[in-house]
Amino acid sequence: xxxxxxxxxxxxxxxxxxxxxxxxxxxxxxxxxxxxxxxxxxxxxxxxxxxxxxxxxxxxxxxxxxxxxxxxxxxxxxxxxxxxxxxxxxxxxxxxxxxxxxxxxxxxxxxxxxxxxxxxxxxxxxxxxxxxxxxxxxxxxxxxxxxxxxx
Amino acid sequence: xxxxxxxxxxxxxxxxxxxxxxxxxxxxxxxxxxxxxxxxxxxxxxxxxxxxxxxxxxxxxxxxxxxxxxxxxxxxxxxxxxxxxxxxxxxxxxxxxxxxxxxxxxxxxxxxxxxxxxxxxxxx
Amino acid sequence: xxxxxxxxxxxxxxxxxxxxxxxxxxxxxxxxxxxxxxxxxxxxxxxxxxxxxxxxxxxxxxxxxxxxxxxxxxxxxxxxxxxxxxxxxxxxxxxxxxxxxxxxxxxxxxxxxxxxxxxxxxxxxxxxxxxxxxxxxxxxxxxxxxxxxxxxxxxxxxxxxxxxxxxxxxxxxxxxxxxxxxxxxxxxxxxxxxxxxxxxxxxxx
Numbered sequence: 001x002x003x004x005x006x007x008x009x010x011x012x013x014x015x016x017x018x019x020x021x022x023x024x025x026x027x028x029x030x031x032x033x034x035x036x037x038x039x040x041x042x043x044x045x046x047x048x049x050x051x052x053x054x055x056x057x058x059x060x061x062x063x064x065x066x067x068x069x070x071x072x073x074x075x076x077x078x079x080x081x082x083x084x085x086x087x088x089x090x091x092x093x094x095x096x097x098x099x100x101x102x103x104x105x106x107x108x109x110x111x112x113x114x115x116x117x118x119x120x121x122x123x124x125x126x127x128x129x130x131x132x133x134x135x136x137x138x139x140x141x142x143x144x145x146x147x148x149x150x151x
Numbered sequence: 152x153x154x155x156x157x158x159x160x161x162x163x164x165x166x167x168x169x170x171x172x173x174x175x176x177x178x179x180x181x182x183x184x185x186x187x188x189x190x191x192x193x194x195x196x197x198x199x200x201x202x203x204x205x206x207x208x209x210x211x212x213x214x215x216x217x218x219x220x221x222x223x224x225x226x227x228x229x230x231x232x233x234x235x236x237x238x239x240x241x242x243x244x245x246x247x248x249x250x251x252x253x254x255x256x257x258x259x260x261x262x263x264x265x266x267x268x269x270x271x272x273x274x275x
Numbered sequence: 276x277x278x279x280x281x282x283x284x285x286x287x288x289x290x291x292x293x294x295x296x297x298x299x300x301x302x303x304x305x306x307x308x309x310x311x312x313x314x315x316x317x318x319x320x321x322x323x324x325x326x327x328x329x330x331x332x333x334x335x336x337x338x339x340x341x342x343x344x345x346x347x348x349x350x351x352x353x354x355x356x357x358x359x360x361x362x363x364x365x366x367x368x369x370x371x372x373x374x375x376x377x378x379x380x381x382x383x384x385x386x387x388x389x390x391x392x393x394x395x396x397x398x399x400x401x402x403x404x405x406x407x408x409x410x411x412x413x414x415x416x417x418x419x420x421x422x423x424x425x426x427x428x429x430x431x432x433x434x435x436x437x438x439x440x441x442x443x444x445x446x447x448x449x450x451x452x453x454x455x456x457x458x459x460x461x462x463x464x465x466x467x468x469x470x471x472x473x474x475x476x477x478x479x480x
Binding site for chain 3: 239243245247249263267269
Binding site: 026027029030033034037047048050051052054055058059062107118119121122125126 | 179181182183212213214215216217242243244245247248251252253254
């Protein structure tokens with residue numbers, strides 16, 4: 001069932017989103033976070049929340065670059081009925097996949113040499129909702145959402 | 152890329168005040184820049200035998216876990232060279248983001264502004 | 276039309292339009308309805324804006340941030356804290372600390388009935404963020420039942436100083452600001468003499 005979900009998410013079309021950034025080189029990390037910042041600002045997020053969103057995108061983009069070499073960051077505005085608008089972030093790659101998802105969400109866990117091991121757990125803490133779909137050999141997709149707070 | 156410094160090793164200007172180095176960071180810290188910054192700082196500490204280095208991040212809009220890691224690492228290296236590192240001018244939005252991610256920057260001394268940074272730098 | 280909508284409400288206006296339309300054959304129903312909808316949407320938007328302003332004022336009133344001494348802020352937290360309120364308080368506090376360059380922040384939690392893991396975690400975040408701005412936090416007003424819950428939850432506030440009461444907090448805060456003022460004077464003296472710090476025999480810039 002999760003495999004289906006993963007395939008669907010990996011097959012997401014860029015035109016269904018407000019912003020799509022392809023991550024293939026290190027510089028793209030900074031590009032992705034700048035674009036996320038702009039979108040969040042446009043949507044009226046507070047400065048603190050805009051910074052949180054841009055930082056989360058930075059972490060996700062770096063993870064793609066480090067572990068999968070290439071992938072995509074997709075961003076879109078969500079406006080579900082009466083509730084406050086939200087921004088949805090999808091980070092998708094067809095990289096090696098994660099064998100143990102719970103383990104990578106543990107603060108301090110990292111397989112990378114120069115890292116705090118705080119990336120994914122940090123993103124989870126910054127966002128209102130967070131889900132990760134991954135399968136070894138297929139790829140990884142992170143879906144996260146931040147709602148705009150009232151006022 | 153915006154500006155390419157004439158000397159490829161120089162990513163930021165470094166000012167010397169007495170025994171201190173003052174480093175205003177006024178560029179977007181992407182991954183390459185942040186590791187080159189570390190190199191440049193350590194060389195400069197060695198050359199000037201500075202007692203403290205003050206990193207001014209007033210204009211830095213995003214500090215993520217990798218930048219935090221490199222800054223802490225640089226501070227630990229500088230400490231081994233007899234130099235203390237002081238971070239000053241963190242923006243409120245950046246502070247909230249770091250705190251929520253659980254990043255505390257223990258290796259670094261934190262100052263409100265330049266004056267406070269100088270006080271921390273000179274008190275042993 | 277607007278005053279009509281405000282006075283009798285949308286439902287009544289709609290009913291009236293329908294009944295007029297059934298009696299008057301060439302009554303421009305579509306146009307009138309369009310206009311009514313436009314006005315009612317505008318009214319709703321204005322109401323929402325007023326409401327959100329009210330909410331903001333309310334949240335500022337609920338958690339006042341007061342400058343109680345030179346370079347010192349007091350945050351008096353009261354009532355139950357949910358994650359929305361928590362983020363709002365933290366954001367307001369950090370902006371105040373930054374704009375006033377406060378050296379000390381006293382956080383009084385006497386009015387907080389319960390500190391669970393969520394609130395404890397939020398307080399830790401707020402304290403760490405305050406430290407990143409270069410200000411010191413003094414926490415006061417932890418009642419016995421709260422202290423007991425905190426210890427059982429494993430929430431320790433190692434990053435802050437604890438004060439017995441507000442008076443004690445103020446005393447500690449003044450000591451901190453005075454110490455810094457003294458250091459700053461010393462630094463200025465040393466700089467004037469042409470050197471900085473100890474073991475520095477006057478070698479100029």
